[in-house]
Amino acid sequence: MEGRDQPEGSLREEAKVRTQSRVALPPNLERVNAAAKQAAQTRFTALLHHVDEAALYRAFRRQKRQASAGVDGITVAKYEERLEGNLRDLCERVHTGRYRPQPVRRVYIPKADGGKRPLGVPALEDKIVQSAVAEVLSAVYEADFLGFSYGFRPGRSPHMALDTLHTAIMSQRVNWVLDADIRSFLDPLS
Numbered sequence: 001m002e003g004r005d006q007p008e009g010s011l012r013e014e015a016k017v018r019t020q021s022r023v024a025l026p027p028n029l030e031r032v033n034a035a036a037k038q039a040a041q042t043r044f045t046a047l048l049h050h051v052d053e054a055a056l057y058r059a060f061r062r063q064k065r066q067a068s069a070g071v072d073g074i075t076v077a078k079y080e081e082r083l084e085g086n087l088r089d090l091c092e093r094v095h096t097g098r099y100r101p102q103p104v105r106r107v108y109i110p111k112a113d114g115g116k117r118p119l120g121v122p123a124l125e126d127k128i129v130q131s132a133v134a135e136v137l138s139a140v141y142e143a144d145f146l147g148f149s150y151g152f153r154p155g156r157s158p159h160m161a162l163d164t165l166h167t168a169i170m171s172q173r174v175n176w177v178l179d180a181d182i183r184s185f186l187d188p189l190s
Contacts, residue, residue, distance in 0.1 A: 023155035029139035036143035050136045051094055056087045059131035070123030071105045079124050090125055101126045
């Protein structure tokens, strides 16, 4: 492990508590999460009703206000001008099968080595629907994840993973540590 001081204000026990925390779910998704925990083999076949106006509103609030617009040119501020009507219409389209995601706007971000990293910018409504669906799916799959798994999980961050790693290394006997960097691993998904 690289020479890293203990994070400021983070004691060993505090790190354990903080890194194992989870995000509070709305009551309907708490029930989904409880069902997923109770019977690991349960197949959930009807979850779309959880993507309601309230879920879409929460998803809208998670969007970054200064984020780039997608191909439709709609910004968070513009969408918010008619937020209630926009979300009601979006919810109706999702539930009647009329919602269709828009093409993703491709931009290239310069890298330190002079190359460019491709980045896809979805339209705002697509981000909202993706976030709402991810919230529902998280309620199902969080029950399956191990406590030490941090990648792309709600309420967890790389800093929390480092705190947990530091706590484990300092409190237990460690025989080896693997440091790996997989180059371009997710590129085929783009």
